[in-house]
Amino acid sequence: xxxxxxxxxxxxxxxxxxxxxxxxxxxxxxxxxxxxxxxxxxxxxxxxxxxxxxxxxxxxxxxxxxxxxxxxxxxxxxxxxxxxxxxxxxxxxxxxxxxxxxxxxxxxxxxxxxxxx
Amino acid sequence: xxxxxxxxxxxxxxxxxxxxxxxxxxxxxxxxxxxxxxxxxxxxxxxxxxxxxxxxxxxxxxxxxxxxxxxxxxxxxxxxxxxxxxxxxxxxxxxxxxxxxxxxxxxxxxx
Numbered sequence: 133x134x135x136x137x138x139x140x141x142x143x144x145x146x147x148x149x150x151x152x153x154x155x156x157x158x159x160x161x162x163x164x165x166x167x168x169x170x171x172x173x174x175x176x177x178x179x180x181x182x183x184x185x186x187x188x189x190x191x192x193x194x195x196x197x198x199x200x201x202x203x204x205x206x207x208x209x210x211x212x213x214x215x216x217x218x219x220x221x222x223x224x225x226x227x228x229x230x231x232x233x234x235x236x237x238x239x240x241x242x243x244x245x246x247x248x249x
Numbered sequence: 250x251x252x253x254x255x256x257x258x259x260x261x262x263x264x265x266x267x268x269x270x271x272x273x274x275x276x277x278x279x280x281x282x283x284x285x286x287x288x289x290x291x292x293x294x295x296x297x298x299x300x301x302x303x304x305x306x307x308x309x310x311x312x313x314x315x316x317x318x319x320x321x322x323x324x325x326x327x328x329x330x331x332x333x334x335x336x337x338x339x340x341x342x343x344x345x346x347x348x349x350x351x352x353x354x355x356x357x358x359x360x
Contacts, residue, residue, distance in 0.1 A: 164345065165348065167350070173352060174255075174335065174350050174351055174352030175293075175350035175353075175354045177337060177347055177349060177350070179350070180347045188347055190272065191347075201347075223293065225293075237283075237295050237298070238285075238294045238348060239294075240293040240294065241292065242292055
């Protein structure tokens with residue numbers, strides 16, 4: 133596709149259930165990021181994938197959160213045993229790589245809005 | 250620790266007035282700084298980056314290493330500039346690199 137695609141766009145779940153959020157990056161983009169945006173808050177970094185390097189998981193808030201990426205394509209963010217404080221918009225972004233300049237520009241998806249009841 | 254601070258959560262100006270959205274950063278290395286913008290019902294997108302030294306939609310931002318600032322400026326605000334603006338710092342080190350965002354400033358331009 134022409135841009136970063138995320139699904140589902142909206143997800144309502146009950147506390148304690150597991151959820152999976154999917155991100156399709158722009159073809160050819162080796163870097164992929166997940167961010168969380170809580171209501172009224174800024175962007176909170178969660179995890180970063182770059183090619184075949186070990187992912188930077190330093191932003192994951194707890195061990196209930198995990199993410200995978202198959203090669204340089206689709207990524208899935210999984211939240212286990214969801215809590216109400218997990219309610220947020222989860223944004224995915226991709227870029228050409230980690231180099232300076234043009235390659236550093238991030239292209240964002242429209243986000244997945246998660247509501248935990 | 251690397252940090253990006255946007256002190257104003259909300260900035261409201263009248264059309265035609267100058268606008269300055271503040272951004273300060275802390276980073277021990279050589280930073281790469283960006284401004285991203287999110288218009289209503291649109292995706293977050295890049296507005297400008299400091300290494301390009303460009304003016305986009307009338308906005309400019311100068312990196313001041315002495316003051317560790319990267320303020321976004323426009324001499325005459327327009328209503329269509331109303332949006333959420335995020336300052337971001339890209340750090341490099343080892344095998345990792347990620348973009349750290351500030352909490353954002355909501356700009357409201359009144360007619």
